[in-house]
Amino acid sequence: MAVTVREVAPPPPPKPPAEPPHEDRRPEGPPPPRVATRVGIWLFVGAVTLFFLALTSALLARAEGLDWVRIPFPRILWGSTAAILSSSFALEQARRALGKGDGKRFRGRLQLAALLGGGFLAAQFTAWRELSHHGLSLANSPHTAYFYLLTGAHAAHLLGGLAWFGALVRRARRGQVDPERIADFAVYWHFLAGLWVYLFAVLFL
Amino acid sequence: MAAATELHVPEAHRESFWTRYVFSQDHKVIGIQYLLTSFVMLLIGGALAMAMRVNLAWPQSGILQADQYLAAVSMHGTLMVFFVLTPALLGGFANFLVPLKIGARDMAFPFINMLSYWVFLLSALVLLASFFAPGGPLNSGWTAYPPLSALPQAAPGSGLGQSLWLVSIAIFCVSSLLGSLNYITTILVMRTPGMRLGRLPLTVWGIFLAAILALLTFPVLMAAGILLLFDRHAGTSFFIPAGLVVGGEVIRHTGGNPLLWQHLFWFFGHPEVYIVILPPMGIVSDVIANFARKPIFGYPAMVGSMVAITVLSFLVWGHHMFVSGMHPLLGTGFAITTLLIGTPSAVKTFNWLVTLWRGKLYFSTAMLFALGFISTFVAGGLTGIFLGNAAVDIPLHDTFFVVGHFHLVMGVAALFGIFAGTYFWFPKMFGRMMDERLGRVHFWLSILGVYGTFFPMYYLGLAGMHRRIFNYQAFPYLAKLQPVQVFITLSAFLIFLGGLVFAYNLFTSLANGPRADRNPWRATTLEWFADSPPPHGNWHGDAPRVYRGPYEYSVPGAREDYLPQWLSPVEAGVEAEH
Numbered sequence: 057m058a059v060t061v062r063e064v065a066p067p068p069p070p071k072p073p074a075e076p077p078h079e080d081r082r083p084e085g086p087p088p089p090r091v092a093t094r095v096g097i098w099l100f101v102g103a104v105t106l107f108f109l110a111l112t113s114a115l116l117a118r119a120e121g122l123d124w125v126r127i128p129f130p131r132i133l134w135g136s137t138a139a140i141l142s143s144s145f146a147l148e149q150a151r152r153a154l155g156k157g158d159g160k161r162f163r164g165r166l167q168l169a170a171l172l173g174g175g176f177l178a179a180q181f182t183a184w185r186e187l188s189h190h191g192l193s194l195a196n197s198p199h200t201a202y203f204y205l206l207t208g209a210h211a212a213h214l215l216g217g218l219a220w221f222g223a224l225v226r227r228a229r230r231g232q233v234d235p236e237r238i239a240d241f242a243v244y245w246h247f248l249a250g251l252w253v254y255l256f257a258v259l260f261l
Numbered sequence: 262m263a264a265a266t267e268l269h270v271p272e273a274h275r276e277s278f279w280t281r282y283v284f285s286q287d288h289k290v291i292g293i294q295y296l297l298t299s300f301v302m303l304l305i306g307g308a309l310a311m312a313m314r315v316n317l318a319w320p321q322s323g324i325l326q327a328d329q330y331l332a333a334v335s336m337h338g339t340l341m342v343f344f345v346l347t348p349a350l351l352g353g354f355a356n357f358l359v360p361l362k363i364g365a366r367d368m369a370f371p372f373i374n375m376l377s378y379w380v381f382l383l384s385a386l387v388l389l390a391s392f393f394a395p396g397g398p399l400n401s402g403w404t405a406y407p408p409l410s411a412l413p414q415a416a417p418g419s420g421l422g423q424s425l426w427l428v429s430i431a432i433f434c435v436s437s438l439l440g441s442l443n444y445i446t447t448i449l450v451m452r453t454p455g456m457r458l459g460r461l462p463l464t465v466w467g468i469f470l471a472a473i474l475a476l477l478t479f480p481v482l483m484a485a486g487i488l489l490l491f492d493r494h495a496g497t498s499f500f501i502p503a504g505l506v507v508g509g510e511v512i513r514h515t516g517g518n519p520l521l522w523q524h525l526f527w528f529f530g531h532p533e534v535y536i537v538i539l540p541p542m543g544i545v546s547d548v549i550a551n552f553a554r555k556p557i558f559g560y561p562a563m564v565g566s567m568v569a570i571t572v573l574s575f576l577v578w579g580h581h582m583f584v585s586g587m588h589p590l591l592g593t594g595f596a597i598t599t600l601l602i603g604t605p606s607a608v609k610t611f612n613w614l615v616t617l618w619r620g621k622l623y624f625s626t627a628m629l630f631a632l633g634f635i636s637t638f639v640a641g642g643l644t645g646i647f648l649g650n651a652a653v654d655i656p657l658h659d660t661f662f663v664v665g666h667f668h669l670v671m672g673v674a675a676l677f678g679i680f681a682g683t684y685f686w687f688p689k690m691f692g693r694m695m696d697e698r699l700g701r702v703h704f705w706l707s708i709l710g711v712y713g714t715f716f717p718m719y720y721l722g723l724a725g726m727h728r729r730i731f732n733y734q735a736f737p738y739l740a741k742l743q744p745v746q747v748f749i750t751l752s753a754f755l756i757f758l759g760g761l762v763f764a765y766n767l768f769t770s771l772a773n774g775p776r777a778d779r780n781p782w783r784a785t786t787l788e789w790f791a792d793s794p795p796p797h798g799n800w801h802g803d804a805p806r807v808y809r810g811p812y813e814y815s816v817p818g819a820r821e822d823y824l825p826q827w828l829s830p831v832e833a834g835v836e837a838e839h
Contacts, residue, residue, distance in 0.1 A: 088451055092369040095446045103438050103480045110484035110528070114499065114521055123503075123516035195496030198516060205491065 136179030143172035286371035292357030299349035306340035318750035328417040331400040338403025346537040361788035364453025377439035384432035391425035407500035434483035441472035455807030462811040467543025485525035527578035541678020552628035553620025556812040566605030599649035626700030630681035641669025662722025688777030699766040706759030713752025
């Protein structure tokens with residue numbers, strides 16, 4: 057490339073490459089194999105699954121009680137369900153585009169997926185507003201208690217996922233894309249979508 | 262030799278004091294941090310036990326008020342289970358040993374590993390802060406059954422103390438997740454070439470299986486804790502039933518089910534006892550093979566029985582709830598699964614005994630504690646067969662019989678495993694030997710004290726002595742048993758005295774112990790290939806390769822009476838194992 061360098065002084069001599077910070081943590085050793093992150097994420101997903109299984113089994117035991125009064129179904133939840141499922145779908149489209157080397161479509165779909173994730177949270181928030189508008193608080197009835205608790209716990213996990221997603225989008229914009237990192241994230245993101253469908257079914261079916 | 266190894270240390274190694282010893286990502290430093298923190302908590306938990314024992318032997322001494330006694334019971338249990346046994350094993354030894362034993366330079370996720378220790382320390386500080394809460398620490402026992410734990414007005418410690426306990430346990434669950442995730446991943450993907458699963462030392466197997474249990478059960482405890490926090494602070498009624506009257510006031514909560522807490526708690530709680538017993542089973546196997554100079558008898562059976570224990574431990578939690586009015590058929594089911602666990606436990610015990618049979622026994626302190634482990638595991642485990650039967654459990658439930666049972670089988674046995682491991686690996690951790698003479702004093706005080714303390718408890722339990730009872734003197738048939746209580750308390754003092762000897766030994770050996778060489782016990786597993794203490798990164802040059810199983814002692818035809826895992830067949834002068 058014919059780029060004119062308008063410098064008077066000659067460029068400084070190249071500095072010896074600084075040791076990357078992780079090097080001094082792992083002297084003389086290879087980094088852990090790439091698969092370690094994937095295994096770690098699956099284990100985390102397993103632990104989160106047990107957490108929600110415990111909460112929902114508590115719900116199912118309680119739902120047999122006489123004082124179980126169903127709450128009105130907030131319609132917006134259909135919207136949040138659609139948002140989280142299409143977010144998962146868009147993420148897969150982004151990965152497929154990446155596989156074909158279509159960087160533009162990849163970035164577009166990735167951002168769309170992240171936006172839909174944010175849309176899901178907004179829809180959940182609207183549902184909470186709607187219920188509290190009806191005067192249904194946490195302490196009101198067991199069904200509201202479980203509703204707020206389960207959706208809240210799911211939203212907390214999703215919020216962490218969104219922070220991770222944001223970092224990936226930022227990197228993608230800078231052109232730093234590692235398909236393996238995206239695949240790592242996809243495990244967690246699809247898990248959250250599946251978890252929502254499960255919670256939806258347990259809460260309202 | 263020393264000069265040659267110096268040359269291998271790159272510039273980047275020289276880290277500041279803070280990154281090296283405090284905010285370290287080195288698995289060995291983190292392991293030692295866990296272990297030393299556990300020992301501090303052991304001292305606090307032990308002191309609480311002594312206060313309780315004084316009160317039981319001499320109720321008129323007035324050393325504790327009723328609520329203080331209940332707080333001491335609750336904090337003793339919490340400290341010992343969550344802050345001594347669990348972190349010492351699935352924190353201390355797991356961190357120190359796993360990478361060294363499988364031939365890895367460090368954990369899979371060193372930063373998460375460091376985080377797990379600091380999160381653990383935070384949970385410990387939150388718990389200790391509850392000593393200073395108005396009303397004191399929780400009164401509801403380490404199991405925190407509602408409604409006592411759910412209603413702030415239920416007992417003096419049911420206020421802030423109980424809330425701090427719940428927050429502390431929730432933080433602990435996070436720390437445990439970060440730790441166990443690391444151990445499992447590291448063991449799965451970071452093994453050095455040749456280290457097949459069938460060549461893993463049994464300590465690593467024990468830690469691996471315990472980490473799986475922790476990964477899958479602590480989230481359930483976390484869920485239960487969050488539900489209870491909501492009951493306490495958000496007005497929900499997950500666990501609080503209708504119609505409760507506390508202090509003359511009708512409680513407004515309705516419809517909750519206190520048994521739900523018990524199910525969730527024990528779904529975690531029973532695997533928890535295996536979380537703290539599987540790693541010691543491994544440690545004891547390593548120590549016994551070494552000091553009997555024999556291969557562990559039936560390695561595949563040892564691994565298989567540990568796996569069986571792990572699987573079964575998910576299916577037995579109901580045996581803590583036989584008196585809760587569960588359906589008799591369900592109770593029978595839980596009784597059957599509980600008794601089934603006796604089978605793999607017996608397989609392990611017999612395999613240890615056969616390993617000892619005709620071995621060249623050397624009674625080092627580590628070996629004594631390993632034998633002590635087997636002894637108390639049997640003495641406590643056999644009464645588990647009584648308690649596993651619903652019909653026998655109902656009259657014995659919540660008596661000192663149960664206290665004696667679980668203290669011997671999981672409390673003392675796990676602690677003996679920790680002591681065996683400490684005496685065995687201290688040279689590797691600090692490059693110095695511990696004093697064996699003081700170690701023997703520690704052991705004999707401990708074993709005499711332990712049997713003097715917990716064996717008579719079986720008798721007390723059969724006589725009807727209730728656990729967690731402040732003043733049994735109010736009941737004439739129990740008041741007559743005071744001499745037994747005095748005997749138990751005197752025995753318990755012996756254990757505590759032994760603990761002080763251990764602490765003294767630990768610190769003086771750290772400062773003045775004789776220098777340890779690389780492999781002072783002439784052991785076979787990979788940690789003994791590293792320097793004592795191993796440098797950051799564990800090995801100079803290449804990591805070792807593995808050529809054989811972990812217990813190749815007294816191999817016929819070999820030059821020495823042990824064949825280390827790292828020795829190539831050529832160096833060893835024997836045929837390669839296929």
